[in-house]
Amino acid sequence: MSRFSAIRxxxxxxxxxxxxxxxxxxxxxxxxxxxxxxxxxxxxxxxSQALNILALEQSTTLQGLLGxxxxxxxxxxxKHPFGER
Numbered sequence: 001m002s003r004f005s006a007i008r009x010x011x012x013x014x015x016x017x018x019x020x021x022x023x024x025x026x027x028x029x030x031x032x033x034x035x036x037x038x039x040x041x042x043x044x045x046x047x048s049q050a051l052n053i054l055a056l057e058q059s060t061t062l063q064g065l066l067g068x069x070x071x072x073x074x075x076x077x078x079k080h081p082f083g084e085r
Contacts, residue, residue, distance in 0.1 A: 051065060067082075067083075070082070070084075071083060
């Protein structure tokens with residue numbers, strides 16, 4: 001008997017693992033991102049750093065700052081702000 005057949009024999013004797021009960025398959029996205037789309041752009045490293053520092057100073061996130069800026073932009077052009085932060 002080869003050493004691999006001994007492993008196969010041991011595995012076949014073991015009880016099968018119980019199947020998980022109704023556990024949804026991971027979608028690769030966090031629940032907060034489901035149904036949403038990314039909006040972004042390319043900016044200078046200096047602007048990126050300044051925005052991150054501002055987010056720290058304001059105790060918020062970069063996404064929160066960008067949401068606020070987009071709401072201000074929508075109001076400027078007479079559109080309804082979405083308030084997503």
